Amino acid sequence: MSKTRCLLGAGVLLMSAGAQAAEPAGLKSALAAERLGLLPAMQFRLSNGNCPDCVTVKQGLWYFQNEVLAVPLPSQPVSSFKRGGDIVRGTREWAPEGTRDQLALPGLVWLGAPQIFDDVRILPDGAHVRSSDDALTSLALTPKIASNLSYWDAKTTAFFAQREVRMRGAYSDADGKPAFVARTVWPKDFAIDPGTMRAQPLAKDESFATYVRAEGGGASSPFSTRLLWERKPGQARQWQEKPVIGVMLNGAQGDDDEAYGGHFAVATGHLGREGEWSDWIVNNFYNLDSVSEKGIIAAPVPMDNYLMDLNSGQQYYRPSYMLVAVLSNPRTAAAYQGGVQRVFNHFYRHDFTYQHAKANCAGISLDVFKGLGWNIPQRGPTSNLKALGAYAYLSAKDMSLASGRKIYDYLTEEQVRLYPAVAFEAAGNDLLQLVGATKGKTRKLTAYEKQLQGDIEALLLVRIPQIPSSRVMGSNPVFSFNEYMKRTPPNQADWKIVPVGARPFPEALRDANTPPPKASSPVPLPVAGIAFAGVLGIGALVRRRRKARPDAG
Incomplete structure (x- = not known):
């Protein structure tokens, strides 16, 4: 050092x-x-x-x-x-009605x-x-x-x-x-100024995806804010010192083929008197079991550290986008922050571990909301059928069942939990629906969803450009597996990848009552079931042929 x-x-x-x-x-x-x-x-x-x-x-x-x-x-x-x-x-047991407001x-x-x-x-x-x-x-x-x-x-x-x-x-x-x-x-000119912000809801042909993809992802675009919805249009906006929840989406890096999926985090804080937001706390989940090449460690961090640290700041690698809910009451933000702080305790203890498909930055962050009662509509997996084919292909190609299992998990995971960009879009769409800005399927609201619905004063988008440096410029993150595959070289040997070293968790720090997480089987249960059914089918066919064979002599 x-x-x-x-x-x-x-x-x-x-x-x-x-x-x-x-x-x-x-x-x-x-x-x-x-x-x-x-x-x-x-x-x-x-x-x-x-x-x-x-x-x-x-x-x-x-x-x-x-x-x-x-x-x-x-x-x-x-x-x-x-x-x-x-x-x-765990979050549901801690806050059964999603109404914890003492942080x-x-x-x-x-x-x-x-x-x-x-x-x-x-x-x-x-x-x-x-x-x-x-x-x-x-x-x-x-x-x-x-x-x-x-x-x-x-x-x-x-x-x-x-x-x-x-x-x-x-x-x-x-x-x-x-x-x-x-x-x-x-x-300091990256400020959220309610006085100069004009209302600009999503147009008929717009979506959160088109916003993120605009201008090639916006890495070189100026910092900008956009008001999507406000409860009292035409009245003076008194957002100073109001609590907020920020849903953060970081874009794709320009020189790392494994980073096209982007990154996801949730922030809480208060909007400052002059539009400041550098002191919001971002709940940043990364893999604790590897050493980040940029020095990132999973933790609650101030927003200025999260975006602008000279080594680990997201803005030195890619553009970012944030959906901000300005609240009249801190209870919904406090409930999330209290819940996610407990999750960090479990994460550091290794009660669960980071998994790129099943427990990544988006999945962990949204699971806290789910435990509180915000049921963001799901989209389902990419394709269970594709997963079976990809498992067989990669297992044979790489001579590795683990390689096949990895792609199988990606293709069978819920897309809202898997892709940061899809999580961002799904959360944004549901917030707009909750406040009545857009129409969608009606559902019976939980206590936490009713709080969100009643407490939100405004919804706005923030576009944050990449900071110029020696790094190549990034772009928008991908929204699907197919989009990811289109961006990466056909031959994985040609991918630009930044290797990272392992950071083993000391056994001396492991709780004796918390055994190490079990590694997933290299053969998924559906694949094993198909293989077993195939063996049974072949056996039955052999037996039928033997019975049909005429007796000798």
Whole structure:
């Protein structure tokens, strides 16, 4: 680990070091007068994963040993867990009517850095920033992770030099040379301004899919917002400080053939007085059992970290799209956040594991909603018949039953749980129907769906462009298996793939009452059934032929 990375990882100590010069305006602790989603940051303290007295699951801390975290103060209630890995059932038992509105604190929030430097401008040289008091401070960037394929370059400097920014990082004044080491840079003009937003519902020939696909996915498009629906059109929009639920869809990467499916997450928070949303908490699920080439670790993270971290930020790899429900009451957002925080406890404990088909970012996120009672209409699997054929073909081609099982699971999984883009579209369509903006099949609403229906004040779309860097530009994510196959080279050996290393879960951290998850059989049950039926059929045919054969002699 580089010296600069260590400064950020141990950044809590930097804040106690004596400074020889006055600190610039806009520099503060990452928790000072801040929010972490729906919660005041004053309910947390700064720490890292090497924390002997943190009131959270020890397995979660293991993943963040050298990372700056916000952890609950000892006096605060913390999300708990009940043994078992069934997300839907566990959430339903925790909130039987989906109406939990008293939000406990998450066991941890991954901040990445101990300080915020706000209201600053990066100078064109990329080596200095000017703060609001006109002071100049040297700027350094957290180093590129070795496995990361792209990083900040001259195009990135030019982009951020055009606007005011907010940064997360660590300030030091060693040897009289003050400098700020930035880990996250957020463009402050990416604001959701209700005053300038005009109503623009989806047209007759439009859909969430056409919005996402517009302009080639919008990687180079400007930041934009679009009002789809509001409860009281014509009246002054008083959305400041209102709670929100954000459904986030990240697009396809331009240089990774395994990443065309995109990514999915759900965020909660409050809309700021000037349209700020960088402090919303994004509940980000990634595979804990592999080491991300960008340094991503599954966790609740602030929105600016999620999108704009110099190594792991989604916007350095692809465009993003967000559907925002502005709420009159925090209860629906608080219920989701409380439920998903419990899921993270299970996830860190390995009560269940990430699976690219059956338990990925979309599936895990939507299972929490399902447990609360939001029954987003399903679309069914891609094709059970195709799954059988693909299983046989790939098993023979690759000489691997595991290879066949992988494609079988993809083709038989519910599409709303499998594809982030389909999950985004299905959630958006159902929200529009719940508020009466569009027509659809009527159904008896659950308590949670009635809350959503009554609490939503507005629905809006946000398009977030990719940040220019050394990375090639991305595009929109795929909405189907066929679309995915059309984008990838016919020969899988020609795919551009970023290999990642394994991160085995320590057996010493495994709960003795939670056995390791069982690996799925390489032969799916329907395939085994067909094979068994085939054996029986062949046996019956042989017996019939023997009976029909004339006796000898």
